[in-house]
Amino acid sequence: MSRHEDIKLLRINYLRGPNMWTYRPVLETWLDLGRLEDFPSNLLPGFTERLTARLPALIEHHCGVGERGGFLQRLTEGTWMGHVLEHIVIELLNLSGMPTGFGQTRSTSQHGVYRMVFRARDEQVARAALAEGHALLMATINGDEFDVQAAVTRVRDKLDDCYLGPSTAAIVAAATDRRIPHIRLNDGNLVQLGHGARQRRIWTAETDMTSAIAESIAGDKDLTKTLLKAVGVPVPEGQAVKTAEEAWEAAQDLGLPVVIKPSDGNHGRGVTLDLRERADIEAAFKLADEEGSEVLVERYIRGNEHRVLVVGGQVVAAARGEAAWITGDGAQTVAQLVDSQINTDPRRGLTEEFPLNRITLGEDPVVLLDLQRQGLGPDTVPAAGRQVLIQRNGNVAIDCTAQIHPEVAQAVSLAARTIGLDIAGVDLVSEDIGKPLAETGGAIVEVNAGPGLLMHLKPAEGMPQPVGQAIIDHLFAEDENGRIPIVGIAGSQGGAQVARLVAWLLHLNGRSVGLACGEGLYLGNRQVESRPSARWDAAHRLLMNRGVDAVVTENGAASILNDGLAYDRCLVGVVTDMEGLGALDAHDIKTPEQLYKVLRTQVDVVLSEGVAVLNAAEPQLVEMAELSDGEVLFYALDAALLAEHRAKGGRAVFLQNGVAMLAQGQSETPGAHVDQLLARYAAAGRAATPATVLAAVATAWALNIPSELISAGLDTFQPAAVQA
Template identity: 80%
Template sequence: MSRHDDIKLLRVNYLRGPNMWTYRPVLEVWLDLGKLEDFPSNLLPGFNDRLTHQLPALIEHHCGVGERGGFMQRLTEGTWMGHVLEHVVIELLNLSGMPTGFGQTRSTSATGVYRMVFRARDEQVARAALAEGHALLMAAINAEAFDVSAAVARVRDKVDDCYLGPSTAAIVAAATDRRIPHIRLNDGNLVQLGHGARQRRIWTAETDMTSAIAEGIARDKDLTKSLLKSVGVPVPEGQAVKNADEAWEAAQDLGLPVVVKPSDGNHGRGVTLDLKREADVRAAFELAERNGSEVLVERNIPGNEHRLLVVGGSVVAAARGDEAWITGDGKHTVVQLVDQQINTDPRRGLTEDFPLNRIDVPEDAVILLDLQRQDLTPDAVPATGQRVLIQRNGNVAIDCTAQVHPEVAHVVSLAARTIGLDIAGVDLVSEDISRPLSETGGAIVEVNAGPGLLMHLKPAEGMPQPVGQAIIDHLFAEDENGRIPIVGVTASAGGQHITRLVAWLLHLNGRHVGLACNDGLFLGTRRVEKKPSARWDAAHRLLMNRGVDAVVVQNSAATILTDGLAYDRCQVGVVTDTAALGQLDEHDIRTHDQLFKVLRTQIDVVLSDGAAVLNAADPQLVEMAELCDGEVVFYALDSDALAAHRDKGGRAVFLQGGAAVLAQGASETSGANIEALMKRFAAAGQATDAATLLAAVATAWALNISPELISAGLDTFVPELAQ
């Protein structure tokens, strides 16, 4: 058959916040199928078989049918290639370890042109999956070869490069479970939890409460031991040494066996255990010296190494290490036996997806030294039945949280508090963690800042522990969610007047307000940028600012279509009109129903304890009220919908005698001189109307600002002179 031309990707746009498709970030792709518009899946001979051979898990996709095999049914009946590409990209993301369940494909007003979207936690990963999915689909269409495994590997590499590490991801997931918003602050693992003045920050398992002094102490193992010993925490005897001669002298003074390690190393690098011979001590000194600035010699504590995680003064998880051995067969080398007997364990691998590390004998200096102590080399062939110790304490990845004795937990918690760490990984050695250290002769050997969480999240044996939840509960009280009041105003005209007035009223109400609108970017009453700031990035900057405890944002239908909203949820969402139709042709928004889907985004994100403020003079906006999770406040100069809303006990704002009337049910409160403020706007050379000012009054009332303060605020608001 003749080759079909590639599907053209006309436009690729990352919607970073809630949008017309979903609450979450998505990649929106505009596709031109070209002549493939005439070839749905059932009209391409052999296409369905080729595609499902490449991606057999497509059988699991429900699609619009709502059950397993739904997408396969659509393929058989005939579906267009834009829809197929959606599912191919989603499946590649699934195979790459970033499960993605959401996708949609819709036709546009242009024949053969579609908008396809899919959930995108990270823009670069999404773009990589799109490129691979596009190539795979065209290969299946044209019966060409395609290496799916290589494509998945490339996407997985991008995931590893761009996505949060497992420890940070677990904390962020726990925050999401508690409806705490998050913002990623760099390409790594620095994450803001919450907004504005109520935010907290984490960097992997460190928090903004983690003391720099405590971190410095934890890096100095000798100082750590000294402080712990002073408060009665058992630690191994030891001393710092400057050379191999001193190391051997110290070993003899302490009594063999001993441990030699760097004073400021981490991850167990350069640590050699159970040393009994002079040659081994000297070799261990050289190894430790290469991995730290100073070398310690300590009395060897019998038992297994354990890692206990302390969060906010409490032990929340514990894991145990174990020895790794091989048994000789008289035929294979040590390296070969390690690969056969240890590395074949499916729990071992090179990435963080595996709870146990793959052992690379030639590259691990500690293993090489242990082999040397057993008079072996990596290429030696152990005799049949000969047991060879490879690792004295391998990955600490066997969960033992339930076994921790209360006395052990107390001592470990005391150790973390003594160093001053709010989150700490405490390493101790004991033969039995279910008994007090005083009975087993166990001791604490290290206290670590910024501990890894993977061993507790994905243990090689035992139950995973909810350590992310423990850290979130440490950072936020049970009744806290890190949120500040956010007001989102979506208007085609007058939005800057509404947002300026609302920000002024919040200021009078004692709030430190950030405002992003067409008049600029404001912190309190100070304008920090003059250029129009009704943009995603400007609003996002306010959410990151620790100095604000309320944010007001002006949006438009165009900004929602281009970027999405800058916030995941808001306290008050305002929609004033549906007059943007005719201004959104580049987005292919040409009907009132399409515009409704865009504008409803602002109402969809209102919190359950928040409110939507809607113009009751517009019938479409009255219909939008039922979409709000919270309260609805209507405003209008006059509308039958106001009376019906009040009959149900709802709140409404209307104009009477030049003043705003705040009504709920049968009660009415008059105030806020709208007519006088309109005259001040006119005198300043700015045109506004009464409905716009009523929207501001209704928004302030929805924020529970008192009618008296609203009235005083409008009387004292001074419009700027028009430029």
């Protein structure tokens, strides 16, 4: 079999917002198939068999056929390698834990060159999947060996490195379900929910409502206990010690058995339970001393450890831990038995996707100390039938939310409020969480800020709990979605002037406006950047600004093709014209039909409660009206073009005797003196057209700015003079 040269990846571009392909971010790749343009899948002997053997789940891909096995049907009939690469990349993402269903491959005007896109929640993960998919495809074409599992592992490693953690992802998913937009603010888990002045922020399970004082209190276990005890929450008796000798003395004073732990540790590190012997207590002191600044000795509370999640003062989830044991067989060592009897549990693993952790004896000194207390070590062979305790409480991952007693829930909620945390993970020990703590002798042992959510999202046993939804409901009232009014203006004629006029009218209407357009970046009336700012990054910065409660942004076709839109949805979407084709050759946009697909993006994202503002003088923009989820408001110089729309009760703006008229049905209201404003533009050495002013008036009306304010606002607008 003759070898085929690699498919060339000519360019790779991440579209970070809604684009001509879809509402979501995608990775777009231009492919040159070279000689493979003449070899669709049915002309490559054995190719389909080799590919499906490596990726058997391709049978689940519906493709354009619309049913299971659709893509395999296309392979058998014959499809080109760009399309095949699309499905390979999608399947690698599915296997790596980032489910993806969207992809498209389209030919360009160049022979053998295709544009291939696929859904990409994270750019780096998408690039890794593309690279692995490209290598897998070429190996399959040429009959070379390829380790699919290793490729999946590399993509998954990139996913673990780059994407949101499971707790943050769950909160973001809950926000998306409520149509609340989000922006990732760093490479980690700092996320903005909502836009501008209505935004909230989370950092994993911490929010911008989480008190720094409360976090500091929670980090001091001794202070936490003091405050909880003062309000009547049951806590174990204990005291801080500085030496191993003091630890033994304190244990005798409190009464054996005891617990020793660091005062400011976390994740259970350095915590040793049920200590009765002096040697064990002194050894446990050493472990705790290495983890924290101070060591606590506490009375041992019998029972299982529980983690209860409190959000906004309400208990929303609870999980229980259980001890991990092995049974000796007289042949295998403790380490071997741990691997064969505990770590083989499919729920255990090393990454966050597993609800239970693997136990690695050499990495957990507390486990080693517990073995030592039983007279054993990792290499000891326990007698056949001997039960050996490996981990006293294991991972807290068994859901028990439905079992929690109301009095326990009340005590836990009081504990969180006493510390001052809006979101808290409260650790309590009890033999039965379904009974009051006073009845079981249970107690609250810790209150934690920034608690992990995975145990509630993916419990080892029991039902997952909607903790992400609880946090979103805590941050946003039922009728809030974190959105501010966003106006997006697309087209090539007068977009910056429309944007400036609309921003001015919004300012007069009492809004703190952010404006990004071809004339610069503005906050209110202050220009903060003079370079053209009709770009994704400029609009994105405005959406992050807490001082902004309305945003106006100009989006040319080139900006949409390069980056997509900076926002997921907008209140008003404006398209002014269908010009500008000559400037888009680099994007292979050469026909009005292709340009239509680009500009429709601005209308596709109009909210259901929003408005699409369209130029009725452009027949293709009249067709675009049906794409709007919201209302449609037309404008035109010629009132006759608006008659049909008005007859249906629609809103429209037209020019009459130099005045912009606001019309709905048969009613007409003067909106602005267009001729006077155009004269001021001319005096400032700037060219402006009546259509541009009508677009601005129509947009202001779409924002429900009163006609009187529109008229007065345009009468007072002063175009800046052209700079020499």
